[in-house]
Amino acid sequence: MKNSKKFWAFVGLAVAIYAVVQLLIVTDIMNAYYLNTLIFISINIILAVSLHLVIGITGQFSLGHAGFLAVGAYISAIATMRLGLPFPVAIVLAGVIATFAGLIVGIPSLRLRGDYLAIATLGFAEIIRIVFLNIDYVGGAAGIQVSHFTTWTYAFICLFVTIVVIINFTNSRHGRACISIRENEIASDAMGINTTYYKVLAFAIGSFFAGVAGALFAHNFYIIQPVNFGFMKSIEILIFVVLGGLGSLSGAIIATILLTVVSTFLQSYSEMRMILYSIILILVMLYRPKGLMGTMEITDYFKMWGKSKGGDRHE
Amino acid sequence: MNRMEWLQQLINGISLGSIYALIALGYTMVYGIIKLINFAHGEVFMIGAFIGFYAIAGWGLSFFPALLLSMAVCAVIGVVIERIAYKRLRNATRIAALITAIGVSLLIQNGVIYFRGAQPEVYPSVLQNKSFNFLGAQVSSQSILILLVAIVLMIILQFIVHKTKIGKAMRAVSYDSDAARLMGINVDNTISATFAIGSSLAGAAGVVFGIYYTKIDPLMGVIPGLKAFVAAVLGGIGIIPGAMVGGLFLGVVEAIVSALGFSLWRDAVAFVILILILIFKPSGIFGKNSREKV
Amino acid sequence: MTMLKINNLNVNYGRIHALKGISLEVEKGEIVSLIGANGAGKSTLLKTLSGLIRPKEGEIIYLDESIAGKPAQSIVKAGISQVPEGRRVFAEMSVEENIELGAFLRRDKAGIQQSFQKVYEVFPRLYERRKQMAGTLSGGEQQMLAMGRAIMARPKLLLLDEPSMGLAPLMVQTIFDIIKDINDEGTTILLVEQNAHMALSIASRGYVIETGKMILSGSAKELQESEEVKKAYLGG
Amino acid sequence: MSKEPLLQVENLGIQFGGLKAVSNVTMEINRGELVGLIGPNGAGKTTAFNMFTGVYVPTEGDIIFNHKRINGLAPYKVTRSGISRTFQNIRLFNELSVLDNVKVAYHSIVNHSVVSSILRLPPHFRGEREMEKKAMLFLEIFGLDKYKDEEARNLPYGKQRRLEIARALAAQPELLLLDEPAAGMNPQETIELMDLIAFVREKFNLTILLIEHDMNLVMGICERIYVLDHGVLIAEGLPEEIRNNPKVIEAYLGEEVQK
Amino acid sequence: GCGEKSSSDGDGESSSSSKDGGTIKIGLNLELTGAVASYGTSEADGIQLAVDEINEAGGIDGKKIELVKVDNKSEAAEATSGAVKLTTQDKVVAIIGAATSGATVAQAQIANDNETPLISPSGTSPTVTVNEDGSLNEYVFRTSFIDPFQGTVAANFAANELKVKKAAIYSDNSSDYSKGLAKSFKEYFESAGGKTVANESYVAKDSDFRSTLTRIKSANPEFIFIPGYYEEVGLIVKQAREMGIDVPLMGADGWDSPTLLDLAGVDALNNTFTVNHYSSEDPDGKIQDFKEKFKAKYNQSPNAFNALGYDTVYLLKDAIERAGEVDSKKIKEELEKTDGLELITGLYSVDENHHPIKSATILEFQDGEQVFKTKVDP
């Protein structure tokens, strides 16, 4: 959001969306099933957008996002179920502790590049999962039961904050520094950018929101178990981001909505479900290898439209 | 633990590690040549195991014909996967190809479940397994066989890639495919050959795995596939002896961690060691620590 | 005898129209040089000739045969080799392996051995370094290697894309001397260069290309004296 | 201007495995000078630049910049201390716009915090406005302002080279290192580039060290020249001296260039 | 989100739509894909067989059963949304699922809130029906044993029948079922004076157990308790015997599958024991009948999951019949009253915690045959 006019337009739009959904809920037009799907989508968007910052913007190939989701889920569950803290406190706590986890993972591993980084982050996520698996306080393999506190309002607020923070971060000198690392780390370094700092920062912010998503996740699905946070979960989040278009925030959001809806819709196709899902995945990638949106944002389309009308494109 | 037990555990680790190595060899080959993390490799391995199973249990073939059949079919499957799912993505980002590979992997897993169910299958025993004593530790003949197969395949692969014409073409393609075209190399065929070889190795590994562990199921490729990926990276991406060493290393680490009584933490410790190694050798054990030349 | 004849060639990169109706001819035994500013489309033309890019429209006749749109390997087989822009050596293969790959399509063992001899004769430096990884060679050495590689294919027509780029002056001379030698031994050469002085000094004829269009052609002498060329490409 | 040394290099050397790429190089560059660094391919010129900018850590010797020892300093710290460079093989931020490429270099000149950016506090807007204004200024100087929204990778080659220089200047260096700025340019473009270099040197009060194989450029604008061969300095002096130095002719120039 | 509004006046609202069509809609929320797809699909097969049988025989009170399947991908989140869909969109009368405790717990609250009975065929953790705070999930039931029961039975058998003093435990660290059994075994075995000399674990999908077995062997146990599923247990037994571990081995209902015999081999399974609901070798007509029908339909012998899935349908059928109408609330009340229902997996009653009261059978493998050893009442 470059200027405040756009920003307020965005806020207005968000509030309108919130109000409409809230109205639909109150009038019972939106039943529990759609609501649950909506909350699930919101959680997934938070995950996708937070990973987008790490992979899409900063260009660091992380395969361990589920690890931070797990940290957030477990910490928030401990906070509410064991320590009796209020849910909002648990959400913040989940984010903060996940940020710490992000720092612990990020500082040593962000020296690595490409697939080596991917393997290291994957390894860290597995370590996090195994730690929870072996702690009896959080139920080990059986997991912890968690009360249902996640409502549309909580999900919406968290989603809104995530998107605003990440957009604002991206569209500032800090975000530009991150993109320059993605584009050419050596040149970025040579331009006076502390690349390590920004990589770790992006990773920490990404982890924070993954932790927040974890809190919402834990308090929406009644139980969390280490199996929920395996390697495939990281892959699932990665798919959202890549399918949307690496580097495109709106792409990540659109892809997340699309895939979550498709996956939910396919639920009743039972055995055929994953077959259809994987075929869709393959086809989208084959025909849109840069993802649904490429690196474009949805707002670019409006701009382009305006531009071609104005006709002042040079060439 | 006494000396004998250490030895026993080392042997346990090596036999487990040679399975990882066997899968990792094909993995790293494809990985090294087209820089694609071929997630479907584990699934080709699984299909190989099933083909071997049907060949032995269904048609009564003996070990060698079944192995060859499985390798041949897997080679074809590998080429078909490449042509359909990856070829279009040659010039796309690597991460896009990775996602497609994940899609292919899910498709194969669930396709097999759809057609034959998720229940496991038990391999018929076609090879005698004898245990014998080695300095007080027990060694099974099959685990020696696996290690030998892995070593032989490694040598053959290394030979193919470094000494034969097609191998040189593969390497040329891996460094610069347009320049390779200018040498008259048919890039498409070379990549197909790479997939054929890599996938047939996966097929062989599947049959050997089936015979050694007897249980196969549609999801059997997931964990070994992941471990092979880890082994390949650990050894240094694309480096064939690296995959071998990476696989053995992983197996031995797992065995020793279990042996010391930390079986609960086995995978965690394995990953900690992996990360430590990468921190000190950021391009894997055998990788050259070359930074991009500026 | 006409070796290569290009007629109304058009090439696109997506929406970018990179070559707009290019026509050109190369006689057997000639050195023809193609000059033009950055982004004029010189490399694009060579890539199209080698089959790395498919033309959208137009004819490429090589030795009375149309080769437009054919796959790269059959064009190499027909006798057209290219030394690409930026050398493009296989960095982690040895010098020897790089040279060997130049003869990828040849099967005559004895002939290949002979060509090896010849390459090492022309470039003794490569013989010294035959076990070294190509990526660690200096710029000039890499350029020699790229040429050596192309010679191995025993081309009838050799396409050179800016062989002097990034080379030290002494090395530039060496490379141009070698180009003349290769030509003297009967290989026809199409030379793309920024260094118009040098290029025109060894060529018999030249073409000038600008933003995808052929704007000028003539004998090397004519071009060297042309006011237009002087102003735009020779620096005054 | 008095002869005040800005960059002092003493007995600098680096070894890659068994290869001594640079050894025992001593040079001194004074404030305001325009100095050339030439030598055959593989002589170690780029490697020397890499050591000056922190990309490689020298295995021996010292680099003193502005009276501070900078060897082993991280590249970004070197840049912040006042040395900025271009690369032999262009390294732009390809998917960023031309304007943003320059803004990235201006990054460390402004200092609004992450928090102010996320919360969109006044310092953010102030800082971003300043960056925008300054970046546009650089683009105008280099005649790139009309391309400001274009992605960097879509620029023609020559413009990309210019953008790289503009970007390097935006980091506000005292010392500018140019690695083969004229590579891939034709003689006419090279002449334009020479004018440009002279112009920015005046305007920003720069000290410049450049590597180049184009002798017209080197002899045309450099006040002093160092010659490297096989990692060691073989000559140093005024262009006229270098042109006639037999060692340099033998190793680098060849006979014909003298005419 | 989902619970806030629905629980007020649940007077049969959820079942009305399914009454009209003359069918009874039953939801299936199972692990049909994902990590434990083999358990979920096995249960689905057993369920389908039972439903086909019932429908062929004219349905329940003349109404045919209609199954609505959802796949929970072996994930808790998906299980929750599946349950919400079944209750609010499809308005099923009852839900069968899931195969694992976690995915069942993820649905429990939704079942309660929507007053729809939820029966898990194999969710063995006590927490499926009783929450951590001790409150009961009123609408949740299960067909299988609970973990502590089987663990206790096994410990009792080891200590008192086999009279071993030193036991080793080798459990699946990734399965709450396995860890639950291991825990109760350890507690009971030690309270009976035994000593646990090794407590090791593996992870589902492992295939090589030799390192840990080497370690267990060196602890010299007289008995090894291996609460796990047949897929890994088969390999463990085989590898243990190959390594010369010849002490008695014991497991629970997770062992029950014909595949176990193929995996481990006849010889290796000698001197091993299992706790089970029933003996599939029991000549009882009902059991043999089930085995034959199953084999005819699926061309393989049934395993424990198949049997539990099959039984769950009959458990539900019994309750619906006794309720006399298709009303979720009434069905739940009748389920609570289930007493002495004869199922394939034994005589079934339910206690106030919705835990089943089922007697356990202890079987011994003898040359590939499962031989009845003793019966343990709860």
Ligand SMILES: Nc1ncnc2c1ncn2[C@@H]1O[C@H](COP(=O)(O)OP(=O)(O)OP(=O)(O)O)[C@@H](O)[C@H]1O
């Ligand atoms: N792969 C590509 N995709 C899109 N456009 C391209 C591509 N390659 C080249 N172009 C564009 O096509 C035009 C011609 O490029 P080409 O490389 O042929 O020029 P050139 O004459 O060889 O220039 P140079 O002297 O820089 O080598 C340029 O505008 C360039 O930007």
Ligand SMILES: Nc1ncnc2c1ncn2[C@@H]1O[C@H](COP(=O)(O)OP(=O)(O)OP(=O)(O)O)[C@@H](O)[C@H]1O
């Ligand atoms: N990272 C590295 N590892 C190993 N050797 C290197 C490395 N970087 C440079 N070299 C070697 O150091 C020597 C000097 O290289 P450098 O790039 O500095 O040459 P240069 O003088 O810039 O040549 P050119 O004019 O061709 O650019 C070369 O032999 C090169 O192969």
Ligand SMILES: [Mg+2]
């Ligand atoms: Mg070019």
Ligand SMILES: [Mg+2]
């Ligand atoms: Mg250089």
